[in-house]
Amino acid sequence: MAHPTQLGLQDAASPVMEELLHFHDHALMIVFLISTLVLYIIVAMVSTKLTNKYILDSQEIEIIWTVLPAVILILIALPSLRILYLMDEINDPHITIKAMGHQWYWSYEYTDYEDLGFDSYMIPTQDLTPGQFRLLEADHRMVVPLDSPVRVLVSAEDVLHSWAVPALGIKMDAVPGRLNQTAFITSRPGVFYGQCSEICGANHSFMPIVVEVVPLEHFENWSSLMLEDA
DSSP: OOOTTOOSOOOOOSHHHHHHHHHHHHHHHHHHHHHHHHHHHHHHHHHSOOOOTTTTOOHHHHHHHHHHHHHHHHHHHHHHHHHHHHHHOOOSOSEEEEEEEETTEEEEEETTSSSOEEEEOBOOGGGOOTTOOTTTOBSSOEEEETTOOEEEEEEESSSOEEEEEGGGTEEEEEOBTOOEEEEEOOSSOEEEEEEOOSOOSTTGGGOEEEEEEEOHHHHHHHHHHHHHHO
């Protein structure tokens, strides 16, 4: 998760997020090179006497500053479109989870099981145990198996919400009356935090998302215990 004074994005926990990190670095390097070139031109124009009589009329330089930005835009657009298609691809998910946004909590339903569902509320500050994160911990975590394609169906019961987990590279709007879907594959076990990323009312900042990634056998044990408790 993010920490104070952090520069950059969170460490990736899914292949899509790794691609997003690579694209971020790629685009940032292009922006850095453009900024350096523009700064050099500004300094040169301010500090140099303009004595070249052809400086005001040069077909070659006009061709260069027309073609070069087009090439740069292509270098940015192609990997961006590739990642967009990767994020939209859903191939044979092993498990489907429906996430419903409410004011102001999330409810999860494991649609592959008959009666596996629960509400997920933020743990109040006074009830936190040592090691838990304030405003980020939930009383029930969304548990998913490691290295398995997971499809998440996202909707809302009342107003607009947004289901977002930065480490997984996921941000999907929850719209009342509409069922959006996204998918992810986790590449390492752990606990990953997110929050509602849509301004949904007074307690908007108090409906966290906690995704716990565990090995498949642990997930099966957890689902069995949840079904027994239900």
